Amino acid sequence: MIAVAAGPNRIDPYVIPALDGVAYGLLVFVAAAGLVFCFGVANILNLAHGMLYAIGGYTAAALLDGGWASLALALGVGVLAAAAAGVLLAGLLTPVATGNHLTQALLTFGVALAGGSLLVAGFGPDDPQVLVPAALDGSVAVAGHRYAAYRLVFIVVAAALAAGLYLTVRRTRAGMLVRAAVDDPEMVACLGVSPTRIRVGVLAAGGALAGAAGVLGAPIIGPGADTADTVLLLSLVVVVLGGLGSMGGTLLAALAIGEIQTLGVALLPSAAPFLLFAAMAAVLAVRARGLAPRWAAA
Amino acid sequence: MSLTTPARSRALTAALLALVLTASTACADDEPGTTGGGSIKIGLLASLSGTYQSVGKEIRDGFELYLDTHDGKLGGRQVDLVVADEGNGAATAVPAATKLLKQDRVAALTGIVGGGSVAGVYPLLQETKVPLVGSNGRPEIKDVSRVWHTSYLSDEPGAAIAQHVKDNVKGSVYAIGPDYQGGWDELRGFTEAFAKAGGTLANPDGKTTFTPFPATTNFTPYFARIKASGAQAVYTFYAGSAAVDFVKQYAQSEIKDIPLYAAGFLTEGGVLNAQGEAARDIFSVLNYSPDLDNAENRGFVAAWKAKHDGSPTTYALASYDAAAVLDRAIGAAGDDPTPEAINAQIGKLGQIASPRGAWQFSTVTHSPVQKWYLRQVRQDGRALSNTVVGDLATIGR
Numbered sequence: 218m219i220a221v222a223a224g225p226n227r228i229d230p231y232v233i234p235a236l237d238g239v240a241y242g243l244l245v246f247v248a249a250a251g252l253v254f255c256f257g258v259a260n261i262l263n264l265a266h267g268m269l270y271a272i273g274g275y276t277a278a279a280l281l282d283g284g285w286a287s288l289a290l291a292l293g294v295g296v297l298a299a300a301a302a303g304v305l306l307a308g309l310l311t312p313v314a315t316g317n318h319l320t321q322a323l324l325t326f327g328v329a330l331a332g333g334s335l336l337v338a339g340f341g342p343d344d345p346q347v348l349v350p351a352a353l354d355g356s357v358a359v360a361g362h363r364y365a366a367y368r369l370v371f372i373v374v375a376a377a378l379a380a381g382l383y384l385t386v387r388r389t390r391a392g393m394l395v396r397a398a399v400d401d402p403e404m405v406a407c408l409g410v411s412p413t414r415i416r417v418g419v420l421a422a423g424g425a426l427a428g429a430a431g432v433l434g435a436p437i438i439g440p441g442a443d444t445a446d447t448v449l450l451l452s453l454v455v456v457v458l459g460g461l462g463s464m465g466g467t468l469l470a471a472l473a474i475g476e477i478q479t480l481g482v483a484l485l486p487s488a489a490p491f492l493l494f495a496a497m498a499a500v501l502a503v504r505a506r507g508l509a510p511r512w513a514a515a
Numbered sequence: 516m517s518l519t520t521p522a523r524s525r526a527l528t529a530a531l532l533a534l535v536l537t538a539s540t541a542c543a544d545d546e547p548g549t550t551g552g553g554s555i556k557i558g559l560l561a562s563l564s565g566t567y568q569s570v571g572k573e574i575r576d577g578f579e580l581y582l583d584t585h586d587g588k589l590g591g592r593q594v595d596l597v598v599a600d601e602g603n604g605a606a607t608a609v610p611a612a613t614k615l616l617k618q619d620r621v622a623a624l625t626g627i628v629g630g631g632s633v634a635g636v637y638p639l640l641q642e643t644k645v646p647l648v649g650s651n652g653r654p655e656i657k658d659v660s661r662v663w664h665t666s667y668l669s670d671e672p673g674a675a676i677a678q679h680v681k682d683n684v685k686g687s688v689y690a691i692g693p694d695y696q697g698g699w700d701e702l703r704g705f706t707e708a709f710a711k712a713g714g715t716l717a718n719p720d721g722k723t724t725f726t727p728f729p730a731t732t733n734f735t736p737y738f739a740r741i742k743a744s745g746a747q748a749v750y751t752f753y754a755g756s757a758a759v760d761f762v763k764q765y766a767q768s769e770i771k772d773i774p775l776y777a778a779g780f781l782t783e784g785g786v787l788n789a790q791g792e793a794a795r796d797i798f799s800v801l802n803y804s805p806d807l808d809n810a811e812n813r814g815f816v817a818a819w820k821a822k823h824d825g826s827p828t829t830y831a832l833a834s835y836d837a838a839a840v841l842d843r844a845i846g847a848a849g850d851d852p853t854p855e856a857i858n859a860q861i862g863k864l865g866q867i868a869s870p871r872g873a874w875q876f877s878t879v880t881h882s883p884v885q886k887w888y889l890r891q892v893r894q895d896g897r898a899l900s901n902t903v904v905g906d907l908a909t910i911g912r
Contacts, residue, residue: 230743233769237735342568343785344759354792356767362742365767436763438732439789441756442566447732483736490694490727 233362234483235476240368242475243375244437246468247430249452250382251423257461258395259419260402262318265306265329267449269299269424271336273431274440278345281435285350288432295432296425302332303424307417333445344441367436374433382426383464395419454493458500554593555845555852558621560612560636562628565603566755569785570628570830574650576823577834578625581842584818589838590845590852597621601628605635612636616643622845622854623648625837630654630669630696637662646858648840650833654696659881663861665836666829667802668882669697672778673705673750675887675907676800678712680705680776686747687717688776691737693728693753701752701778709750717746732760738768746770752778759789766793774798782892782901784828794892794899802883803829803871804890804903812870826900836869843867877911884911 252266276295281287306328313320348354349367356363386392397405398415406412427448431440438444451474459470477496482489559578562571575598582594597619599611608627615621616639623646627633630652640647640661649664656662680688690706692698702723706716718724719740726737741749749770753761758781765775779801782794805816805826815835819827827835844860845852866873874885886909890901 230739234736234739237733241733341785342572344756344789346789346791348791356769356771363767363769363771365764367767439756439759439763441759443729443756478733479736481736483739486724486737486740490730 229361231480231483232360233364234479236359236364236372237368238476238479239472240372240375240475241437241479242472243372243379244430244434245451245455245474246471247375247378248427248434248438248448249455249471250379250464250467251426251430252449252452253456253459253461253467254395254426255419255423256456258398259416261310261416261420262321262325263306263420263423264322264325264449265302265332266325266423266427266452267445267447268329268332268336269302269427270431270434270438270448271333271440271445272299272302273428274347274435274438274444275336275340275345275431276428277432277435278340278347278440281348283348283351283354288350292429292432296428299428299431300421300425303420303422303427304417306424307420310416310420311413329445329449333442336440336445337442340440342442344439347435347439349436371433371437378429379464379468386464391418454497457497554595555589556595556597556619556621557589557841558612558615558619558624559596559598559626560601560608560615560624560632561598561626562602563598563600565607567601567603567628570651571601571626573784573828573830574626574628574834577650577827577831578838580815580818580822580831581835581838583822584814585838585842589842590848592845592852601626601632604629604631608632609635609639612639616640616645621645622852623841623857625841626650626834628652633662643854644858645854646861648837648861650837651830653882661858662881663840663876664882665840666833666882667885668880669700670704670707671910672800672887673701673703673752674708675910676750676776676889677705677708677714679800679889679905679907680748680750681709681712681714684714684748684774687715687745688748688750689717689741689744689746690723690750691718691741692723692725692751693731693757694725695728697754698725698728698752702750705750705778717741717744719744729757731757734761734764735768738765738770741773742770746773748774748776750776751781754780754783755786758782758786762786762790762797763793776800779829779890779901784830787892787899787901788825791899795894797892798904799890799892799901800887800907801829801890801901802885802887803832804888804901806895806900806903807871807888809870809872811868815870825898832870836867836871839869840864840867880911882911885909 248270252263255261255263273295276298277291280291280294306325309324309328310321313324353367353370355366357366357369386395394410438447454474455467455470458473459466474493477492481492485492559575561574562568582596587594597615599615601608601611615624625648627636627649628651633649633652634654637656646661646663649662651666653664653666653668690702692702706723724737762781765771775797777797777799779799782790782797782799787794816827840861843864844857847860848856864876866875872886874883877884887907888903889905889907891904892899893902895902
């Protein structure tokens with residue numbers, strides 16, 4: 218009798234952290250997918266990726282007023298603004314040879330610093346308030362616990378985004394080009410597809426993804442002076458854990474990060490400061506190419 | 516064309532030279548030959564850029580508000596306020612302070628947001644023998660003979676509220692805070708006084724839970740542990756972005772109905788706007804609230820609101836009081852207000868009238884002996900505001 222009661226009780230405190238790990242992981246996935254995509258496909262190391270997320274976040278803070286229409290508007294404006302910033306980055310990167318990662322890193326990092334300062338100057342040093350639609354601004358009962366309604370809905374939306382991204386890469390002509398560009402960029406160029414077009418398209422798509430993550434994730438990783446750095450760091454950890462080539466690997470890595478940051482912290486609070494990087498070191502030591510192979514193979 | 520360029524540049528040089536000459540003669544008039552009604556240079560060092568810029572700007576504005584409401588004078592002397600940017604910490608604060616102390620040769624230094632910056636600037640104060648009337652961060656300092664603070668010591672908020680929490684919470688209390696010096700001090704102040712009052716912590720090992728700082732943005736796993744601990748209340752200290760994340764996530768978590776007590780910074784100033792509805796009903800302890808009912812405070816809040824949006828914070832108040840301290844000390848220093856004379860007079864001030872209520876410097880720590888207030892986030896007109904709901908202990912040695 219006691220043993221039966223002890224079973225669920227021992228698991229019970231960890232239900233919410235485990236669920237939250239999925240929400241957090243999916244947010245990290247949507248945020249990082251753009252960076253992995255740019256790196257894996259166009260061979261561009263975009264260190265301004267966190268800034269693109271912050272653009273989405275600040276857009277959400279500025280436009281959301283607690284209604285559904287404002288959420289749709291913020292999503293549209295945020296995606297367009299971040300995609301436009303991505304195109305701007307592509308323009309700045311034009312003189313830089315493909316694969317010259319050091320120059321790319323320096324250039325995009327400079328853009329990130331300048332852009333971050335501009336965002337803080339424009340929106341103020343304080344974290345702005347983010348108003349989610351009133352219907353989602355509460356908590357719901359999950360397995361006898363309270364959990365934030367917005368995060369529950371976010372899990373569904375982010376999962377749909379991930380599925381949409383997967384289908385786009387697997388089933389559409391643009392996706393085929395992207396996969397071809399990963400496998401053999403010279404051959405794609407020979408076939409008459411301009412590398413510039415691919416670069417601009419990929420950075421715009423990466424920006425759009427980061428912008429969408431920034432708007433939808435604003436209530437979870439809110440806009441602020443440190444947001445860009447936080448998101449960039451998490452995205453780079455995803456690259457290390459998940460490798461560059463495959464969406465499956467990226468998703469797996471992002472979910473792992475989510476669970477480490479929530480379930481891991483709940484299980485081992487004293488190890489919280491280094492849990493994430495310990496996991497990263499372990500993956501690097503065991504399997505230097507990440508958890509799964511290339512985009513194309515996913 | 517080629518002839519006009521040198522001609523023009525020569526004319527420009529002449530004009531510049533004339534300007535420099537007039538400027539330097541103007542300066543010569545201001546030299547401290549005219550005693551009694553002469554001017555005095557005060558240096559204000561605060562974070563006007565970087566992570567703490569919202570606090571830094573409050574500190575600058577608080578000091579300037581005092582000058583604006585007192586004809587730009589301290590102790591009867593026209594003030595030449597030199598403002599420098601402290602940045603994110605000692606690395607930027609020390610060069611800025613060096614300029615204020617050695618180049619501008621200010622008679623007194625005020626401001627400084629970060630405790631680390633104060634520790635960095637401290638040797639310079641010893642070297643130049645200039646007093647610091649700090650208005651925020653206060654690290655552990657051995658010799659406080661030239662260091663004064665109008666703010667508080669980091670362990671005082673927790674110590675002031677511990678007895679109240681013990682008396683009002685039926686059961687154990689969970690203590691949680693950020694893992695850095697400020698967090699350790701704030702939480703230690705609470706847990707020591709709480710244990711002395713006979714309270715028990717709900718934390719499984721009886722020790723405060725510290726969260727990685729500033730890396731922690733998701734507090735859900737900690738909330739799950741608080742729920743599992745059976746705590747009847749939570750005591751915490753966070754500031755800035757972490758305070759926004761903590762409060763917003765708390766309000767939607769499974770422990771949202773557990774009363775939350777905090778050091779006042781959790782809901783002070785700009786973070787309260789970002790938290791919005793999520794902050795409603797939170798109890799906090801602080802040395803100031805804009806709705807305190809005394810004549811000084813009514814005047815202070817009215818003057819503040821005439822210039823700025825929103826209500827003044829404890830940061831602005833501490834800086835306003837630093838100006839008040841300097842006002843009286845410079846006035847008492849007589850005809851020759853040297854840094855040494857000003858420092859000696861600060862030690863003889865006794866009671867200081869202030870919007871927070873009268874306070875005085877502790878002879879041991881050179882920080883205020885002052886009353887602490889219990890506040891709750893409540894509706895005030897259209898906005899949420901920290902409303903005083905009671906007096907707590909008077910703390911200071």
